[in-house]
Amino acid sequence: MRLYGACQKSEESKLFPVEAFGYRRITVERPLRLNYQASPERMARLDDEKPLQKLGAPVQKAILGALSERDPEADICLDKTGNPEPDTGLRDNENVPLGESVFDYFEREVKPHVPDAWIDEEKRDPLDGRIGIVGFEIPFNRHFYQFTPRARWKRSTPTSRPAPTGSSR
Numbered sequence: 001m002r003l004y005g006a007c008q009k010s011e012e013s014k015l016f017p018v019e020a021f022g023y024r025r026i027t028v029e030r031p032l033r034l035n036y037q038a039s040p041e042r043m044a045r046l047d048d049e050k051p052l053q054k055l056g057a058p059v060q061k062a063i064l065g066a067l068s069e070r071d072p073e074a075d076i077c078l079d080k081t082g083n084p085e086p087d088t089g090l091r092d093n094e095n096v097p098l099g100e101s102v103f104d105y106f107e108r109e110v111k112p113h114v115p116d117a118w119i120d121e122e123k124r125d126p127l128d129g130r131i132g133i134v135g136f137e138i139p140f141n142r143h144f145y146q147f148t149p150r151a152r153w154k155r156s157t158p159t160s161r162p163a164p165t166g167s168s169r
Contacts, residue, residue, distance in 0.1 A: 014143060014144070016143070019097075019098045019099050021136045021137060021138050021139075022097070022098035022134060022135070022136050023095035023096060023097055023098060023134070023135055023136070023137070024095070024096045024097075024098060024102060024125070024130070024131070024132035024133065024134055024135075025093050025094070025095050025096075025132055025133045025134075025135055026093065026094050026096055026102050026106070026119050026120070026123070026131060026132040027091065027092075027093055027119070027120040027123045028091070028092045028093065028094055028106070028110055028114075028117050028118070028119060028120075029086035029087075029090075029091060029117065029118055029119075029120050030086065030087050030090040030091070030092075030114060030116060030117045030118075031076040031077070031084040031085065031086065031087060031116055032070075032076070032077040032084070032085040032086060032087035033070065033071055033072055033073070033074040033075065033076055033077065033087070034064075034068040034069065034070060034071060034074055034077055035068065035069055035071040035073075035074040036064070036067050036068050037067065037069075045065075045066035045067070048066070070087070070089070076116075084116075084118075086120070094106070094109065094110060095135070096132060098134070102119060102131050102132050103119070106119055119131060
């Protein structure tokens, strides 16, 4: 308790600003790329689509799902307004440190690896209305763990084994 009350940095006590533990979680989207083919194999998939079995409302989506395959070489699928459709299977999240621009972080950390990605700007924090949901975590290992190498293990037995006696060849 004395360490806490003293509010001084030491080996056992560290002081951090609250922003050091905060982040803004952004959703990173990538475009959906599908190729379509009415091959016998894909036509057979129509039998497996439950909405077609029930003849429900999402029939068109079921047909597209049966006749399409994800293909990184295919053209990007666009919605009715011409915007790329996100591929939910490739959706990812990034924790951007508080105080850093989500766009600067995205350009530096994400774009070099996935150039066709974008930030879902619809996902905003309910309190401040800015892009990304604010969260906090305390990474104890990052701030408090100190690696101590283990002592080398020494063998107490000889490194070579004696040859077996009484060979049965």
